[in-house]
Amino acid sequence: MSNSKKVVLAYSGGLDTSYCVAYLKNELNLEVHTVLVETGGFTEEELNEVEEKALSLGAASHKTIDEVDDFYQQIIRYLVYGNVLKNHTYPLSVSAERVSQAIAVAEYAKTLNADYIAHGSTGAGNDQIRFDLVFNVMVPDLEILTPIRDQQLSREEEVEFLKGYGVDLDWEEAQYSVNKGLWGTTVGGAETLTSHLPLPNDAWPSQLEKNGSEIVELEFDEGELVGVGGRNMDPVEAIRTLDELGSAYAIGRDVHVGDTIIGIKGRVGFEAAAPLIIINAHRQLEKHTLTKWQLYWKDQLGEWYGQMLHEGQFLDPVMRNIEAFMEDTQETVSGTVKVSLHPYRYEILGISSDNDLMQSSFGDYGEMNKAWSGEDVKGFSKILSNQINLHRSVHNDQS
Template structure:
């Protein structure tokens, strides 16, 4: 038998792959799903049961939530990464870790083939293939949906013909939930003019009275909420549970795909948006001007390369080293108020707050220099502009 590892989610595309590759193509299919947040034990058990029923010889669920945080999410926070100033890379960041875990499993069991259910029209095909080719160039990649240009209806008919008559009606909205946010796709996101309706989002507004929170960061990582200490992953999950009741973190991202076309996707990411904005505010108080300037540029580059599947390029490790080094003094509390559909950042307290100095108060008084010092500084600073205007007038 030809041993093959299938990246399996339990949806229509990967279910087709499981049946087609095992029955028609004669592969020994080993289905693997990678949990980067959003799945409970019952869902994982159901996915595994379905995989075996469809023809997989084995099913393996890999818990990669901690790996996802340690290898990716942490740096998205350090870099305040929002794609196009909007999207916290909820799904694209997950795909990188999922691909790495799948290829590692394929090596572990000695598989000669890896398959996934991506089409030829999206970003995931690029992310999966690039990781697989880089880490395991000798393993052949099999992609039935992409290669055969299969329609959804063609997949359903094949499965029915082969005794699989499960309800495959396409949901009105496709939901992909993970640790770092939930993507929401629907008819409205296929065009440019429509917003998603209230019912499209998995979390609904439940609270309307404002709630104050104190978010505590240590070296750039969220470690406590209202003085209650948590592990990094637990802190994100607890904050998500609190903030999603206010329907916070909703938006629609418009971006350029890796393959060159524009795309829209809705998302709900209450905790990620709160954490990134609170962290950014704390950095404004604790980092120097030039640290912030260069961090903004490198954070954007890190997010873009991650989104485009370039995670394994060594430059990403260089970026991570820089981002982590900048967090040495990013510790303290950020005070936030939650409101329906929004939140406000009220202020911070930190031992590293650069506003707490004896030099001066902005627009008020100065103790560290004289009026003559200020006049001289301003005169020299103006030299470049004065020279340019003198020469070119």
């Protein structure tokens, strides 16, 4: 048995985290235990390849943690309840993943009685904050090791270092950095590093496979997607099924421009067919089944929830308070939403719900009032104008 101290490394199989394995083992003489947290982005074959690579690099052990269901239950469903789109555009695909992954890595480090915990983030992005923050809360006694951030290495320097230890794998230099997960795929690099260039068509992982159009029915039960196209299924399966349908039409492509946690602007492409369709279908259903003030306060708290999650603050207790509010609002958000899929776009056609507030006997908007008279409206309008008239009279506002 090794007498070296243990370090648990969040491992993806890429060049940066592979460098970390070799560096932590050979330069710091640590016993390296790699862990990959699966949040919906890997095939079984890819997971096996990642494990083989980690062990070949010298890891003492490798573990894959399937976090997909917990990722949905703990985070994604609240992003749906809150209709969360960062800057009204981005469904927080990577932000949500990293928090879920960091929590799972920290829990694993506890079970191994690790001495250190490590990740391969650079010093230029958001992920370093998300991992550090979660680790500081969940395993505050463990020192966080970040070789890539600390050494500011180029890709070429990392490759040469690995060759020095006999590791000469095919580190293909992709033009784009692609991160795939259950809640969307991001595409970074090249054009996204500019402010004016669009991503070319071949940069998107999903290509147009279908022309024409089709209508798909989405079934929601208390805010959760539980059926697609007439088939009942659990929410994770429903997300995957809808994503496959939407991606065939190349739906969900966009570019997000946002403010990073460290204060600089960032630009990233993403494709998220299922998240965008689900959120907008859910929002439409809510417009029919919730009251004006429920919708208003959900918008405010959903915005805050997304901002806190984006900045790695998921473990703050206020997040549980917001989740409780949002979940409580979903009691009546059940029904069917019809969506029309077309190449590169989708259209919400309408909803059917037993809780549809438009089915009220009070009246039809712009057509017929059934629960009040014209005299009632005259009095209501007069009272409603009182404060405006009071202000105008005091300030002699005659305009």
